[in-house]
Amino acid sequence: MTIIIKSEKEIAAMRRAGKIVAMILKIMVGKIRPGMETKELDIIAAKELEKCGARSSFKGYRGFPANLCVSVNEEIVHGIPGKRVLREGDIVSLDFGAIFDGFQGDVALTVGVGRISKKAKELIDTTRGALEAGIKAARDGARLGDISHAIQNYAESRGYSAVREYTGHGIGRDMHEEPQIPNFGPPNSGPVLKKGMILALEPMVNIGDWRTRVGDDQWTVLTADGNLSAHFEHTIAITDSQPEVLTEEVYA
Ligand code: MG
Numbered sequence: 001m002t003i004i005i006k007s008e009k010e011i012a013a014m015r016r017a018g019k020i021v022a023m024i025l026k027i028m029v030g031k032i033r034p035g036m037e038t039k040e041l042d043i044i045a046a047k048e049l050e051k052c053g054a055r056s057s058f059k060g061y062r063g064f065p066a067n068l069c070v071s072v073n074e075e076i077v078h079g080i081p082g083k084r085v086l087r088e089g090d091i092v093s094l095d096f097g098a099i100f101d102g103f104q105g106d107v108a109l110t111v112g113v114g115r116i117s118k119k120a121k122e123l124i125d126t127t128r129g130a131l132e133a134g135i136k137a138a139r140d141g142a143r144l145g146d147i148s149h150a151i152q153n154y155a156e157s158r159g160y161s162a163v164r165e166y167t168g169h170g171i172g173r174d175m176h177e178e179p180q181i182p183n184f185g186p187p188n189s190g191p192v193l194k195k196g197m198i199l200a201l202e203p204m205v206n207i208g209d210w211r212t213r214v215g216d217d218q219w220t221v222l223t224a225d226g227n228l229s230a231h232f233e234h235t236i237a238i239t240d241s242q243p244e245v246l247t248e249e250v251y252a
Contacts, residue, residue, distance in 0.1 A: 001178045001191060002093035002173055003177075004144065004177055004178070005197060006198055006237070007196070009239075010103070010172070011060040011237055013101055013102065013199070014103045014104075014105065014172070014235070016100055016103075017054070017098060017100040017105035017140065018105040018245075018246030019105075019246070020052045020054050020098055021054075021106065021247055022249030023048075023052075023221075023249050024044075024045060024052070024096065025094060025096050025109065025247075027048055028068070029111055031034065031044055032086065032092065032111060032113060033086070034086055034088040034113055034225050035087065037082070037085055037086075038080075038085075038086065039081045039082050039083065040173060041068065041094065042068060042080070042081040045067035045068050045096065046067050047228070049098060052098075052100065054099060054100040055071065055099055056097065056098055057104050057175045058096075058154055060251070061175070064078075066081050068081065068094055068096040068097075069093075069095040069096075071093040071095070071229075071231065072084060072161060072221050073087065073090055073091060073220050075205050076093075076163060076206070076221045077166060077221050078205060078220055080217060080220065082178065082224070087117065088113060089113065089114065089115035091110055091112050091123070091124060092111060093108060093110040094108060095107075095231060095233065097175055098161045099175075102175065104172065105173065105246065105247045106202075107233055107235060108163065108202060108229050109128075109232050109235060110123075110124050110231055111124070115146055115203060119207070119228070123205065123229075126158050126160055127160075127204075127231065127232050128232050130150075130154040130205055130232070131232040131233070133154040133209075134148075134154075134168075134201045135234065135236055135243055135245065136242075137149070138193060138194065138199060138236055138238055138243045139242070139243070140195045140238055140240050141192065142193050143187075143192055144179055144189070145186050145188060145189030145190040146193075147168075147205065148181065148194075149184075149187040150185060151183045151231065152185065154185035154204045156182075159166070159207055161205070161206045162184050162205055163183065163204035163205070163210050165210075166221065167182045167202075168180070168181030168200050168233070169197055169199070170184055171199065171235055172198045174179060181199060183201075183202075183203045187191060197208065197238040198235065199235070200235045200236075202231065202232065202233035203231070204230065204234060205230055205238075206223050206225075208223060208227030209225050209227075211224035233247075234248070235247045
């Protein structure tokens with residue numbers, strides 16, 4: 001396994017890509033309302049990407065037809081935006097990647113549509129917390145399994161499950177670089193983390209079981225048991241102190 005260590009110059013470029021994806025994601029989140037079709041989000045993404053001189057990492061990736069993934073309720077990831085209408089009480093996960101000046105940024109979050117149930121809100125908060133726990137574990141000298149374990153432990157100790165069949169990943173000039181980053185596993189295992197590694201951490205957390213299935217469109221990944229799922233992702237840089245979140249803008 002070769003994990004690419006980025007130079008300061010490359011990290012600066014990734015900071016710009018990260019800022020763009022986070023900013024565009026924030027714009028899309030601001031437009032979410034009951035009654036909208038999910039494809040409206042794809043139209044916004046296309047328009048904002050063009051303004052920034054960036055392009056989607058997802059469109060055309062293995063034939064994926066849209067600029068971002070939109071996954072609703074029991075859909076976990078890889079949903080294709082289309083004619084589906086968002087309803088009050090739905091939860092919707094947006095996963096968005098873009099390439100700018102040769103480098104990738106990747107970010108995701110789950111938000112409620114209008115008023116949502118307490119159960120749905122707690123799932124969203126737990127998934128965001130699992131990502132934060134993973135980020136905290138991503139220190140120079142720690143090991144990859146420490147991140148995986150932190151995410152799993154955060155989700156499972158609260159009675160949720162972390163999806164096992166899809167992972168986070170290294171990121172740079174390519175959207176998916178080494179290493180794969182499972183959302184479960186033993187601590188103190190796997191490669192040692194080093195300053196200059198750039199990782200996309202992305203816990204997917206389910207209310208029910210961690211097992212998944214793929215939908216009829218051959219893209220959308222759903223919970224096998226039909227229960228709700230949420231997804232959060234940040235692109236982060238390992239530093240010699242705490243990790244730098246390159247896609248932080250989304251919370252600004
Ligand atoms: Mg990703």
